[in-house]
Amino acid sequence: MPLDGANTYGEVHMKFTKLMTGAALALGLATAAVAEDKTKVGFVFVGPVGDGGWTYEHNKGRLAVEESFGDKVETVFVESVAEGPDSERVMTEMALNGADLIFTTSFGYMDPTINVAAKFPNVKFEHATGYKQADNVSVYSARFYEGRAIQGHIAGKMTKSNIIGYIASFPIPEVIRGINSAYIHAKKVNPDVEFKIIWAYTWFDPAKEADAAKVLIEQGADVVLQHTDSTAPQAAAQDAGNVITFGQASDMGQYGPLPRVSSIIDDWAPYYIARTQAVMDGTWTSTSTWDGIGAGMVGIGEISDAVPADVKAEALALKASLADGSYHAFTGPLNKADGSAWLAAGETANDGDLAGMGFYVEGITAEIPK
């Protein structure tokens, strides 16, 4: 079956005509004329494009697609789409309006993406951070945990109270991986370190994120790591003084050199451009991509001068070893929190274990919410 944009649209359009009345048909034909020579790429965002974090970086990827292909591509996006049924409606609408490729950029869009993809077999879907694939659904994510390892190292070295606060969003594997990776590397350089974890149950709620940061700081944390999308915890830490933070998903450089001492930067642009190109060429196939520092999908923001030079050098060495693959962030010996053995000495975690991670490593005393 030909896969270029116009024909893909044609397939959708066939279904469309069966479903719709004459008026809608006329409208559909009008869009068909436009879609003829353009590949239409849709993006579904969980937060506003101005969140300064997660969605901001995905939108940068979208803009890079536009810049790279110019007139040959048309992008559409919908921001602040709630995870769940609402997202299904948004995706359906995008597909009906002739999108050839749709990126759904939050974990909670996983089942909606699979459902909508089943109804539109000729539209390509790309779901971020999930694990359910289909013939027309690829999954992609970045190995953020490699960045978390570097954060954990710096945090463990720099904490004076030995209490590290962690604002978590939802208890999904990606977030749990981040906590484990940060903990392992903090513990490695500072055996006395303790993690306090607060689950915010939101990706984006600046007031709540700020409150969580304040509570952690009041309870003695002098490092606050966040896995939520806004810059609110940075502002709260700045206000409190003597607390360090790390940019999440985006550089958040406006909060440097203190409290923000470094950051994890998601760089989706190369992937988005490559996938759009594949749709144009008709070479798109369902794939599972999971790239890290080495491939450039995870960037480490500049380590500020607030970090002592020796710690900075160690962090950069760690980054280099993660990038060239000589070191894996989950290297044994490691036990699970319940005391059972996980990785033997020198053994590294396989991707299957990492993708479905639902346990803390030994030393974290908290429980993971079910």
Next chain:
Amino acid sequence: MDLSAINPIILIAALISAATPILLAATGELVAERAGVLNLGVEGMMITGAVSGFIISVNTGSPAIGFAMAAVGGATLSLLFAFLTQVALANQVASGLALTLFGLGISSLMGQNYVGIKPPRMPDVDFGPLSDIPVLGQILFSHDPIVYVGLFIVAGVWTTLKFTRAGLILRAVGENHDAAHALGYKVKRIRTLAIMFGGACAGMGGAYISLIRVPQWTEGMTAGVGWIALALVVFASWKPWRVLLGAYLFGGITQLQLNLQGAGIAIPVEYLAMSPYIVTIVVLVILSADKSRAPGSLGRIFHASQ
């Protein structure tokens, strides 16, 4: 588990501050609803207040002027709702929803150049020796002025509604606008004023988030507080002190659950996360077992010819 990490004094002080945005927005909405107007645009007015207060504060360097202009911003946006519902006689539910969408959009447009900027800090009120009183001093006398303004507004709304002629007229308009009209009261004018008051309060509530609680500007940063305020008015049976109680309960339990999580208490996190909503609803529903009910003309369109 380490409960000693939680300082109850800081916890109570934090809940008072955390509850202030909801309190302000809900009190404003209460006045509008007592006048018979259901304005679902609270979220939109809050975020507009949040961005206008932020922009003005950053440019003037004065948070106080920022808050004043946040109130003006919220009230200005609410005028749009007043025009739609009082002059054009549009449906209140639809107009309110439209107002929220419009507010979210215009605020992100206005705030584009203000992401990542730090606003000037509003100093706490100086109570002199009062704030040195152990325990009470830190709980009651260590806040920024807006916390006290919020309490003052609740007290003022209660007094006005209960004891003054103006309050009686406002309630009459809300209970039965035809009768109030027959008595010669200007139903539309009174409702427009009530809507503007609601807008001003919501605007200040929004600015409290962007100027004090977070403090920064981020698109969509009110993240649903306006809807909680709306629900609170209903559960509080349209009574100002119950709104205060509800806001403090909600803010307090939100703070408490974050603290308990941080302290690693053995209650499952999902129960902790839902607790603010459940406790607030249960308490206010029990309280509303008396014969309180919605204003008689709530949500109905008034036209003198009908």
